[in-house]
Amino acid sequence: MQVFDIDTPALVIDLDRVHANISSMAARATTGGVRLRPHTKTHKMPDIARLQIDAGASGITCAKLSEAEVMVRAGFDDILIAFPIYGASKLARLQALRETARIQVSLDSLEVARGLGALGVASGEDVEVMVEVDTGLHRMGLEPGEPTIELVTQLVEIKGITIVGFLTHAGHAYGVHDRSARADLVRRELDDLVSTQHRLGELGIEVREISVGSSPTVDEEMRQRGVTEVRPGTYVFNDTTMIRHGVATQDTCAAHVVATVVSRPSHDRFVVDAGTKCLTSDGMGQPGWVQFAGREELSMEFMNEEHGVGRLDVSRGDSLAIGDKVLLIPSHVCPVINLFDHAIATRGERVVGQLEVTGRGKVR
Numbered sequence: 033m034q035v036f037d038i039d040t041p042a043l044v045i046d047l048d049r050v051h052a053n054i055s056s057m058a059a060r061a062t063t064g065g066v067r068l069r070p071h072t073k074t075h076k077m078p079d080i081a082r083l084q085i086d087a088g089a090s091g092i093t094c095a096k097l098s099e100a101e102v103m104v105r106a107g108f109d110d111i112l113i114a115f116p117i118y119g120a121s122k123l124a125r126l127q128a129l130r131e132t133a134r135i136q137v138s139l140d141s142l143e144v145a146r147g148l149g150a151l152g153v154a155s156g157e158d159v160e161v162m163v164e165v166d167t168g169l170h171r172m173g174l175e176p177g178e179p180t181i182e183l184v185t186q187l188v189e190i191k192g193i194t195i196v197g198f199l200t201h202a203g204h205a206y207g208v209h210d211r212s213a214r215a216d217l218v219r220r221e222l223d224d225l226v227s228t229q230h231r232l233g234e235l236g237i238e239v240r241e242i243s244v245g246s247s248p249t250v251d252e253e254m255r256q257r258g259v260t261e262v263r264p265g266t267y268v269f270n271d272t273t274m275i276r277h278g279v280a281t282q283d284t285c286a287a288h289v290v291a292t293v294v295s296r297p298s299h300d301r302f303v304v305d306a307g308t309k310c311l312t313s314d315g316m317g318q319p320g321w322v323q324f325a326g327r328e329e330l331s332m333e334f335m336n337e338e339h340g341v342g343r344l345d346v347s348r349g350d351s352l353a354i355g356d357k358v359l360l361i362p363s364h365v366c367p368v369i370n371l372f373d374h375a376i377a378t379r380g381e382r383v384v385g386q387l388e389v390t391g392r393g394k395v396r
Contacts, residue, residue: 041289043372118147127155138199162197170204173200199244218249221253222257287369288362299344299350302352304339304360316335323360
């Protein structure tokens with residue numbers, strides 16, 4: 033079977049491109065002398081995570097406790113949950129995972145730390161924690177410098193936890209498309225983290241690790257003093273956001289939605305059978321937010337749940353008929369993967385199998 037023989041809409045993953053993306057990132061991490069702990073929230077597939085580990089990743093990152101449960105059941109035993117774990121039921125689930133795997137968690141508050149500390153004391157084994165620092169995204173974490181120093185000096189007094197290092201996510205870099213400006217952002221990020229680390233060291237508090245990562249910034253972060261670990265996720269598949277940031281091309285995008293043209297209501301307008309239920313609405317309306325692989329004359333104008341409404345630049349060709357199939361590159365691949373129970377695995381245009389999205393819907 034060939035890719036355009038698939039009933040649509042469907043998620044397709046090109047394994048050759050996945051292998052190339054994984055190998056490239058692993059090689060860059062090795063060259064940079066940092067550990068690679070890729071984020072599985074992008075692919076949500078143990079099969080893909082295994083490829084990353086086999087290529088040299090030191091462990092994996094998960095967004096939620098339930099994602100980590102999927103990965104532990106699949107045999108992974110070194111996981112960072114980059115999210116605070118709070119509440120009795122979640123702490124019980126965390127302890128169940130700790131019985132078979134090394135699990136680190138992130139936090140930015142005393143409230144979360146106290147719950148983890150009680151778990152560590154009761155289990156007889158400290159919970160390893162990463163302290164999240166806000167280096168500009170303004171999502172989670174305290175500011176570097178005095179706010180983080182004050183928090184850490186209180187955290188070290190809590191029995192049952194061990195502070196492993198700092199964790200941050202330069203998600204604000206997604207709004208910066210100029211490479212030079214993005215590099216300046218990364219340098220400020222690491223200057224803040226390293227200076228905070230050193231000041232704690234002067235107080236006799238060791239913070240060994242600095243864990244950073246986003247796919248647009250990871251290459252620059254690997255070159256910065258102090259970084260010990262990177263956690264990119266999107267690189268494994270890439271998407272049009274990565275293309276706009278200059279860190280991917282259509283040829284390195286490994287995840288597509290194959291769709292069928294179901295209407296040509298005017299000479300320059302067409303409709304495909306994939307809408308926001310397949311591609312999400314992230315980025316809708318931005319130029320190039322969803323791209324048609326190898327079809328520069330086609331562009332996506334807007335979507336509803338079941339309809340993707342596109343425009344055909346007739347000055348560049350008029351070869352598009354009802355029944356034709358196209359490959360769509362998502363604007364944000366992570367939630368797109370979460371919309372499908374499984375993906376069709378391909379090598380080039382040839383279908384070779386199926387991948388289960390085992391981590392789909394794991395939000396708790």
